[in-house]
Structures are given as structure tokens and as C-alpha cells.
Amino acid sequence: MIQRKIETDAVASSKGKELFELLGSSMQGLTEAEVERRLDYFGPNEIQQTKKRSQLRIFAKNFVSLMALLLWVSGAIALFAGMPELGIAIWLVNIINGLFSFWQEYAAQKATNSLKKMLPTYTTVIRNNNSQQIDAKKLVPGDIFLVQAGNSISADARILSSEALEIDESALTGESETVSKSKNYLKTEGQFGQNNIIYAGTTVARGTATVIAFHTGMATEFGKITNLTQKQGKSKSPLQVELNRLTKQISVIAIIIGLIFFLAAVFFVHYPWNKSFVFALGMIVAFIPEGLLPTVTLSLAQGVQRMSKKHALVKELSSVETLGETSVIASDKTGTLTQNQMTINHLWLLDDNFKVTGEGYSNNGQIQKEKQKVDIEKHPDLKLLLTISALNNDSKLEKTVDEKTKVIGTPTEAAHIIVAEKAGIEIERLVEEQPRLKELPFDSNRKLMTTIHSVNGKKIAYVKGALSSIMQRANKIRVNGEVHVLNNEDRKLIEAANKHYASMGLRSLALAYHELTEHEVQMNDQTVIENNLVFIGLTVMADPPRPEVYAAIKKCHDAKIRVIMVTGDSALTAKSVALKIGMVSEKVRVITGEELEKMDDQTLRDEIKQEVIFARVAPEHKYRIVKACQANGDIVASTGDGVNDAPALKQADIGIAMGVTGTDVAKDAADMILTDDNFASIVAAVEEGRTVYSNIQKFLLYILNSNVPEAIPSVLFLFSRGMIPLPLTVMQILTVDLGTDMLPALGLGAEKSEPGVMEQPPRARDSHLLSHSVIWKAFAWYGAGAALISTFAYFFVNYLHGYTISNLAEHGAVYVQATTMTLAAIVFCQVAAAINCRTKKTSVLTIGFFSNRHIIWGIVSEIILLALLIYVPVLQGLFNTISIGFVEWIFLVSIPIPLVLIEETRKYFVRRKVKKEENVNI
Ligand code: ATP
Numbered sequence: 001m002i003q004r005k006i007e008t009d010a011v012a013s014s015k016g017k018e019l020f021e022l023l024g025s026s027m028q029g030l031t032e033a034e035v036e037r038r039l040d041y042f043g044p045n046e047i048q049q050t051k052k053r054s055q056l057r058i059f060a061k062n063f064v065s066l067m068a069l070l071l072w073v074s075g076a077i078a079l080f081a082g083m084p085e086l087g088i089a090i091w092l093v094n095i096i097n098g099l100f101s102f103w104q105e106y107a108a109q110k111a112t113n114s115l116k117k118m119l120p121t122y123t124t125v126i127r128n129n130n131s132q133q134i135d136a137k138k139l140v141p142g143d144i145f146l147v148q149a150g151n152s153i154s155a156d157a158r159i160l161s162s163e164a165l166e167i168d169e170s171a172l173t174g175e176s177e178t179v180s181k182s183k184n185y186l187k188t189e190g191q192f193g194q195n196n197i198i199y200a201g202t203t204v205a206r207g208t209a210t211v212i213a214f215h216t217g218m219a220t221e222f223g224k225i226t227n228l229t230q231k232q233g234k235s236k237s238p239l240q241v242e243l244n245r246l247t248k249q250i251s252v253i254a255i256i257i258g259l260i261f262f263l264a265a266v267f268f269v270h271y272p273w274n275k276s277f278v279f280a281l282g283m284i285v286a287f288i289p290e291g292l293l294p295t296v297t298l299s300l301a302q303g304v305q306r307m308s309k310k311h312a313l314v315k316e317l318s319s320v321e322t323l324g325e326t327s328v329i330a331s332d333k334t335g336t337l338t339q340n341q342m343t344i345n346h347l348w349l350l351d352d353n354f355k356v357t358g359e360g361y362s363n364n365g366q367i368q369k370e371k372q373k374v375d376i377e378k379h380p381d382l383k384l385l386l387t388i389s390a391l392n393n394d395s396k397l398e399k400t401v402d403e404k405t406k407v408i409g410t411p412t413e414a415a416h417i418i419v420a421e422k423a424g425i426e427i428e429r430l431v432e433e434q435p436r437l438k439e440l441p442f443d444s445n446r447k448l449m450t451t452i453h454s455v456n457g458k459k460i461a462y463v464k465g466a467l468s469s470i471m472q473r474a475n476k477i478r479v480n481g482e483v484h485v486l487n488n489e490d491r492k493l494i495e496a497a498n499k500h501y502a503s504m505g506l507r508s509l510a511l512a513y514h515e516l517t518e519h520e521v522q523m524n525d526q527t528v529i530e531n532n533l534v535f536i537g538l539t540v541m542a543d544p545p546r547p548e549v550y551a552a553i554k555k556c557h558d559a560k561i562r563v564i565m566v567t568g569d570s571a572l573t574a575k576s577v578a579l580k581i582g583m584v585s586e587k588v589r590v591i592t593g594e595e596l597e598k599m600d601d602q603t604l605r606d607e608i609k610q611e612v613i614f615a616r617v618a619p620e621h622k623y624r625i626v627k628a629c630q631a632n633g634d635i636v637a638s639t640g641d642g643v644n645d646a647p648a649l650k651q652a653d654i655g656i657a658m659g660v661t662g663t664d665v666a667k668d669a670a671d672m673i674l675t676d677d678n679f680a681s682i683v684a685a686v687e688e689g690r691t692v693y694s695n696i697q698k699f700l701l702y703i704l705n706s707n708v709p710e711a712i713p714s715v716l717f718l719f720s721r722g723m724i725p726l727p728l729t730v731m732q733i734l735t736v737d738l739g740t741d742m743l744p745a746l747g748l749g750a751e752k753s754e755p756g757v758m759e760q761p762p763r764a765r766d767s768h769l770l771s772h773s774v775i776w777k778a779f780a781w782y783g784a785g786a787a788l789i790s791t792f793a794y795f796f797v798n799y800l801h802g803y804t805i806s807n808l809a810e811h812g813a814v815y816v817q818a819t820t821m822t823l824a825a826i827v828f829c830q831v832a833a834a835i836n837c838r839t840k841k842t843s844v845l846t847i848g849f850f851s852n853r854h855i856i857w858g859i860v861s862e863i864i865l866l867a868l869l870i871y872v873p874v875l876q877g878l879f880n881t882i883s884i885g886f887v888e889w890i891f892l893v894s895i896p897i898p899l900v901l902i903e904e905t906r907k908y909f910v911r912r913k914v915k916k917e918e919n920v921n922i
Pocket of ligand 1: 332335412566
């Protein structure tokens with residue numbers, strides 16, 4: 001067994017066998033048994049969170065908030081003022097509220113934490129001389145693993161071999177310049193100066209390497225630093241900040257109102273001061289929206305959970321609301337809007353062209369000319385084209401157990417190997433005959449990939465890539481087995497062929513080669529190797545749009561969200577695909593990367609306001625596009641998958657990384673990760689974001705509206721100078737506010753999207769949750785209605801027992817029954833409010849009366865709670881209630897009916913008005 005703590009210097013300086021001995025490993029990698037042993041000994045390769053904010057502290061926080069303190073003090077005063085029941089009740093309410101808040105926060109945290117587990121990082125290791133993909137958590141010291149551009153490095157490791165390796169160590173050192181590293185021992189200044197060591201937490205910017213791990217988990221340099229600096233807590237979302245402020249503002253207003261009521265009661269009504277105090281307390285408690293904040297947190301977390309079911313993993317709660325504001329989506333094409341199922345269906349040579357049959361990756365097709373199978377031995381140029389296609393290729397063909405062929409590799413690569421297979425090329429033999437000596441991996445700036453092979457003693461570079469990149473570097477062409485100078489006539493023909501295919505939405509890649517002189521081989525310079533190319537022909541691929549994309553694009557248009565395609569593909573292909581999926585009209589402006597580079601920021605801002613798509617752009621351009629949209633006032637969601645996409649992903653209001661094809665770097669930089677890489681999932685997430693915001697507004701409306709019927713009885717009492725005995729006692733106000741109101745409010749947070757959420761323009765960034773319409777509806781509409789009905793209930797009981805307005809019952813059973821009825825009427829008005837708040841303008845019947853079981857259960861529990869308060873003797877004493885008769889129950893149960901009907905009628909007229917306006921606009 002190796003030592004637990006190995007010095008980094010020792011690893012860096014040891015040579016050959018010495019290194020393997022030090023780490024107890026070999027070139028073949030560890031055995032499974034050894035891995036098990038080491039996992040046991042070293043533990044999983046994880047960075048442990050430093051002591052999470054202890055649950056106890058979170059728990060305690062709920063009991064020392066401003067509101068909680070207010071309630072503690074009030075309870076204490078009530079106790080000293082000789083009202084022990086009230087004091088204890090207020091304290092109880094505070095405890096229940098605190099427990100409830102804690103539970104909500106806990107549930108919210110659990111929901112977000114579980115998302116993290118859904119996104120493991122994978123590493124390719126060599127074990128038992130076999131390469132395999134494992135969860136990076138299972139990596140142990142001594143493991144040999146492979147890294148390539150875009151990978152985040154999972155352990156501190158020594159380089160065994162590397163190819164053009166550049167590491168981004170900014171996470172450790174703060175340096176934004178990448179550092180080249182190789183297997184040579186070369187110690188420079190600084191803590192991370194070893195040239196042959198790569199560190200966990202950093203990322204590969206370019207190149208590839210085979211490395212051997214020596215520190216994992218908390219033993220890594222990254223682990224040590226994280227231990228020191230791990231930040232506590234997370235930033236609050238703007239919505240939570242706004243709500244925090246709102247709650248505080250309302251609390252202050254409540255206290256002022258309470259004070260005014262207290263003074264009015266003492267000096268205007270000449271009420272005893274202790275009773276006046278209790279009375280004022282009631283007002284304060286009635287107005288403070290106690291459960292609002294935790295309910296909002298939970299509702300955001302539930303949104304996050306629903307999004308994850310729709311393939312969108314959100315890292316922070318705040319992204320949920322930003323998604324709801326999104327006004328521009330800048331989207332990649334390949335794989336996001338299209339299926340990334342490339343199939344080569346044409347091969348083009350200057351003097352000939354061929355059709356390729358067979359669907360997708362399947363190899364059961366052939367190369368045809370006029371419906372006849374082509375024998376490639378008779379077409380040397382075609383054979384060369386297919387040879388390059390097979391050899392300049394990073395995918396692998398594997399036979400599965402049932403003798404089917406499986407392709408491992410990116411879709412473009414896979415399509416190129418499959419076409420060679422369809423042509424009958426024996427790939428394994430070819431690989432042996434022309435072994436690969438070196439490669440210049442594909443990158444989306446050059447848009448080229450090159451491999452150098454030894455062919456009959458010669459060294460030949462096979463090159464494939466975007467036509468424009470090849471044409472810039474080609475000066476010859478091969479036709480009929482002979483090489484000519486590439487003249488303008490040829491260039492025109494090639495361009496015309498490319499245009500022809502691109503206008504059908506197909507994408508072409510150009511294939512070429514360069515026979516290298518010994519001198520060129522020696523120079524080993526990328527620009528030299530990828531120059532003086534001999535052009536051979538085009539491979540033409542189809543990549544059909546994803547079927548869900550059509551509807552998703554339409555939804556974006558209805559929701560006034562602009563979709564801007566930003567692709568590395570050619571202008572014509574991009575436009576043709578954009579037209580096909582209904583994203584743009586014929587008059588769309590297509591800006592290429594080259595044009596973009598010449599534009600200043602202001603021109604770009606102006607151009608981007610019109611219908612536009614970007615083609616042949618490099619990832620760096622995406623950053624400028626995102627910034628330009630933001631400068632125009634847009635909230636931008638941008639997709640990305642590569643290393644170079646990271647700046648754009650960070651700059652965007654919502655950076656979206658591809659979960660399947662995306663690199664670790666992109667996933668790290670993003671706010672949201674798509675587990676299916678699908679554009680439609682972005683739109684679903686936006687819809688969810690809008691829904692969550694609108695739900696929060698719904699329960700804000702619900703919670704606020706009951707304040708009016710709670711306050712009106714006190715106002716009546718005051719303004720009648722006590723002639724009207726208090727229709728609702730403080731204890732009863734508490735029960736509505738903290739008891740019966742809570743459960744249906746929770747249900748509103750779980751409401752599904754209302755039809756039409758995606759038919760409105762995005763909400764403005766500066767719009768407030770407590771909008772005019774919410775205030776109006778809460779106080780003047782729902783609130784006023786409930787106040788009217790509950791006051792009526794109070795007088796109704798008096799009337800039933802022969803009391804008149806000038807002579808109302810002040811004590812005894814009738815008075816208690818009258819207050820009981822005020823309370824019960826408010827509860828039944830809230831039943832109606834729970835139903836009415838579910839939609840803004842859609843009929844509740846359209847979304848299904850029983851479709852939200854949380855609401856139904858909320859209402860049922862609300863009524864059961866009320867019945868307990870009315871019929872359980874202990875509670876009767878405490879809450880000043882008494883049993884009520886049959887007629888009273890009939891009255892109560894019928895309250896919601898007119899309230900729901902009236903609101904449904906109002907919604908109907910709102911819908912009609914909207915429809916009329918739409919017709920006018922058309
Ligand atoms: P998008 O940006 O929408 O995802 P894309 O796949 O075209 O589209 P890139 O991956 O940046 O974007 O590719 C840019 C161009 O490089 C492609 O249009 C193609 O011409 C060329 N290309 C892509 N993959 C390869 C490859 N494996 N080998 C050689 N050239 C490639």
C-alpha cells in the first residue's frame with residue numbers, strides 16, 4: 001500500500017519506474033481489487049463541504065427574526081397584562097410558525113441538493129490495461145487517467161505523456177493565462193510551479209494527456225484551499241431580497257397602524273389601556289405576512305424540482321426567476337435545435353457526385369451512382385476521399401454482443417466512419433496500413449482537424465473541416481487521379497456545389513491532404529502542416545431538426561421571446577435550418593463571424609435589434625453577441641458546450657450548458673444544465689420560471705386579501721366609539737392568519753402553468769411582485785368582498801337573536817356566537833379566495849376544479865380546523881367561540897358560491913377584452 005501523504009515534489013522529480021513504485025501502480029493501471037482497497041483507505045475523491053451551517057442554527061434563525069421577536073415580546077406583554085391565554089397563544093403561534101418555516105426551508109434545501117447528485121463528473125481511467133469511464137468520485141491515487149480539452153481535472157496528477165497540453169489554472173492561482181505543461185520535470189517559481197503536475201479543480205484548455213493521480217479528494221491542493229475559503233451560505237435571489245424588504249415594510253406599516261389604533265382606542269373610545277393594547281396587537285399580527293418568505297423559498301425550490309423533471313437542472317434558486325424574465329435565447333444549432341444525428345447522404349467530387357443510402361449511423365447502406373452500387377476501386381479519388389474520412393477520424397466502431405456495429409464518438413466523426421464502412425472499406429486494415437503518427441485536434445476556431453499518417457514511407461496529413469477553412473489553405477485539387485492547380489473556375493464550382501447543398505439545410509465538410517516534406521515534418525508547425533492543401537471533395541451531411549423544436553419556437557414567438565441562432569455552421573445551412581423550423585422569415589439578416597469582427601459594439605447593438613442569425617462564428621463571438629443584447633436591455637439566456645463558450649455562459653443572465661455533449665468547463669460556468677441538450681427544454685424551463693413567479697404573486701394576493709376582513713371589525717369598533725362590540729377577537733385574528741390561511745396558500749405555490757403564461761411578453765426586470773393589480777385585487781376586490789360578508793355574518797347572528805344595530809349583544813352566548821360567525825365567514829371567504837386566486841384570467845373549470853390536490857386538501861384541513869375551534873371545549877374557551885346552528889352552517893357553506901361565480905364572470909370579461917384587443921391588433 002502506498003503512503004497516505006506523498007510529497008508533490010517527490011512525484012514531480014521521480015523518473016520512470018521510480019514513479020510507478022512510489023505510487024504502487026504500473027502502465028497497465030490498477031487492478032479492481034487494488035482500487036477497492038485504496039477507495040477504502042483514501043475515501044472517495046470528493047471535496048467535502050466545510051461544516052454546513054448547522055441545522056440547529058437554521059432552526060434557531062426562525063425564532064429570532066424580526067417578526068418572531070415581535071411576537072415573543074407581544075406574548076410576554078400579554079402575560080404581564082393579565083391575559084395568560086393570549087400570551088401563551090401568541091407564543092404557540094410563534095413556535096408553530098417557526099417550525100413550519102424550518103420545515104419549508106429544509107424541504108427547499110433537500111430539493112436543490114438532490115439535483116447536485118444528478119450531475120456526476122466522469123473520468124476515463126486505465127485499469128487492468130482497459131480504458132473505462134468512471135464517476136470521478138471513484139478515482140484513487142495510482143490511477144492512470146486521460147484528460148482532454150474541456151475536462152475539469154479530478155485529482156492532482158503527474159503527466160505521463162501529453163499533446164499540446166494547456167491548462168487553465170485560474171481556479172487555483174487566479175491567473176487567467178493558460179499554462180503549457182508536459183511530462184518534463186521543470187520546476188518554476190510559485191506553489192504550483194511544477195511543469196509536469198496538473199492539479200484538481202483546474203481545467204484543460206487545449207490538448208490531451210495521460211496522467212497518474214497521486215492526491216485525491218481533500219488531500220489535493222484544491223481540497224486544502226477549499227477547506228480554508230469555502231464560502232458560507234449562498235446569495236439570495238432578487239426575489240427573496242424583494243420579499244424580505246416587502247415583509248419588513250409591511251411590518252413597519254403594521255406597527256404604525258397598531259400604534260394609531262392603540263392611541264385611538266385609549267383616547268377616542270376611552271377603552272382601558274390593557275385591552276387597547278391587545279386590540280392594537282391584533283391589528284399588527286393581522287397585517288404582518290408571517291409565512292411569506294419560507295413559502296416563497298419552497299415554491300422556488302419546487303419550481304427547480306419540476307424543471308429537473310423537464311430536463312433542465314438549475315443550480316441556484318435565483319435562476320428560476322431570471323428564466324421567467326428571459327427575453328432573448330441565443331442558441332447553438334447543432335444538437336440543440338437539431339438532433340445531432342449526422343448522416344452523410346452525398347459525396348461530391350469536382351467531376352462526379354454520389355448518393356449515399358442507409359439511414360443514420362446504420363452501416364446498411366451503400367454508395368450509389370444512378371441507383372447503381374459504386375465500386376470504389378474504380379474511383380481512386382472517391383477512394384481517397386473515403387480513406388481520409390475513415391482515418392481523419394476520432395470515432396471507433398465496436399461490435400456489440402449481437403454482432404451489430406456501434407459507433408463511439410461525436411456524430412460528425414461517426415458519420416464519417418460509417419460512410420467509409422458503407423463503401424466497403426476495411427477500416428481495421430486501413431488503420432494498420434496507414435498508422436497515425438500525430439494529430440492536430442479539431443477546434444472551433446480553425447474549424448479543422450488534421451491527422452498525419454505514414455503511407456508507404458511517406459508522411460501525409462489528412463485534413464477535414466469547414467469548406468471556408470480548407471479553401472483558404474488549399475492551392476491544388478485532385479481530379480481523375482491527377483493533381484492540378486486550384487483555379488478560380490474550380491473554386492466557383494466548389495462554392496456552387498456547397499451552396500446547392502446548404503440551401504437544402506445540409507452541411508458540407510471539405511476533405512483534403514498534404515504530402516509533407518521531411519523539412520515540414522521536422523518543423524512540426526500547425527500552420528505549415530495545414531497549408532498547401534490538395535482539395536479532394538465534399539462530404540454532405542443531413543442533421544434533421546428535433547421534432548419538438550417547431551412547437552418550442554412557436555411558443556417563444558407567442559411569448560415575445562426572441563431566438564437568435566449562433567452557429568459555427570455556414571451561413572446558408574444556418575439560414576435554411578432556421579427557416580425550416582420557423583425561427584425566422586426569408587428576410588432574416590445573416591451575420592457571419594467575419595462581419596461581426598469588423599463591427600463596432602454600437603453597430604452590433606443596432607443590427608441585433610432586427611431579425612438576425614449568426615453563422616460561422618467562433619465561441620468568442622458569442623460573448624459579444626450576449627453583451628450586445630444585454631446592452632439593449634434584454635435578459636439573455638445563452639447555450640454553450642465547449643471550453644471557449646465559458647465566457648459567454650458566464651456573461652449571460654442564464655448560461656445554459658449541454659449535459660450530454662457539453663464539457664465540464666461549460667457545465668461549471670453555466671447556471672443551468674440541459675440533461676437532454678434539447679432547445680425545447682429551455683422553453684419548458686422559461687415557462688416554469690414564469691409560472692413560479694405568477695404563483696408567488698397568487699399566494700401573495702391570497703395572504704394579503706384576508707387582512708381587510710381582519711381589520712374592518714376593529715375599525716367598526718373604533719369608529720362607533722365602542723358601540724359595535726369588537727366583532728373579531730385578537731385570538732381569532734391569529735387563528736386566521738397563522739392557522740387556517742397557511743395550507744391553501746402552500747397549494748397555490750404548486751399550481752401548474754396557467755394557459756396563456758407563454759402568450760404574454762416577458763416581465764420587465766423592474767416590475768414588482770406587489771403590482772398595482774395585486775394591491776387592487778387584494779384590498780378593494782377580494783378583501784372588500786370578504787369584509788362585507790363577514791361583517792354581515794356578525795350582524796346576521798345578532799338579528800337572528802333579536803338584537804338590532806343600535807343594541808348589539810355585548811356579552812354572553814349571542815356575542816360569542818356573533819364573533820364565531822365573523823371568524824367562520826372569513827374562513828369561508830378564504831375558501832373562495834383559494835379557488836379564485838388559482839388563475840388570473842382563465843376559468844378555474846378550464847384548468848380543472850380538482851386539478852390541484854394541494855388546494856383541495858388545504859381547503860378541507862382549513863374547514864376541519866375551523867370545526868375544531870368551534871366544537872372542542874378547550875379551544876372554545878381559548879378562542880372565544882361557541883357551537884353554531886344549522887342555519888348558520890348553511891349560510892357559511894353557501895358563501896363561496898357567489899364569490900366564485902362573480903370572480904368567474906369578471907375573468908370571463910377580462911378574457912373577452914383581451915381577445916377583442918388581439919383581433920384589433922391583427
Ligand atoms: P453549433 O455552433 O451550432 O453547435 P457547429 O457544430 O457547426 O454548430 P462547431 O462545432 O464550432 O459548430 O463547428 C464549426 C465547423 O467546424 C462546422 O460547421 C464544421 O464545418 C467544422 N467541423 C465540425 N466538426 C468537425 C470535425 N469533427 N472535424 C472537422 N471539422 C469539423
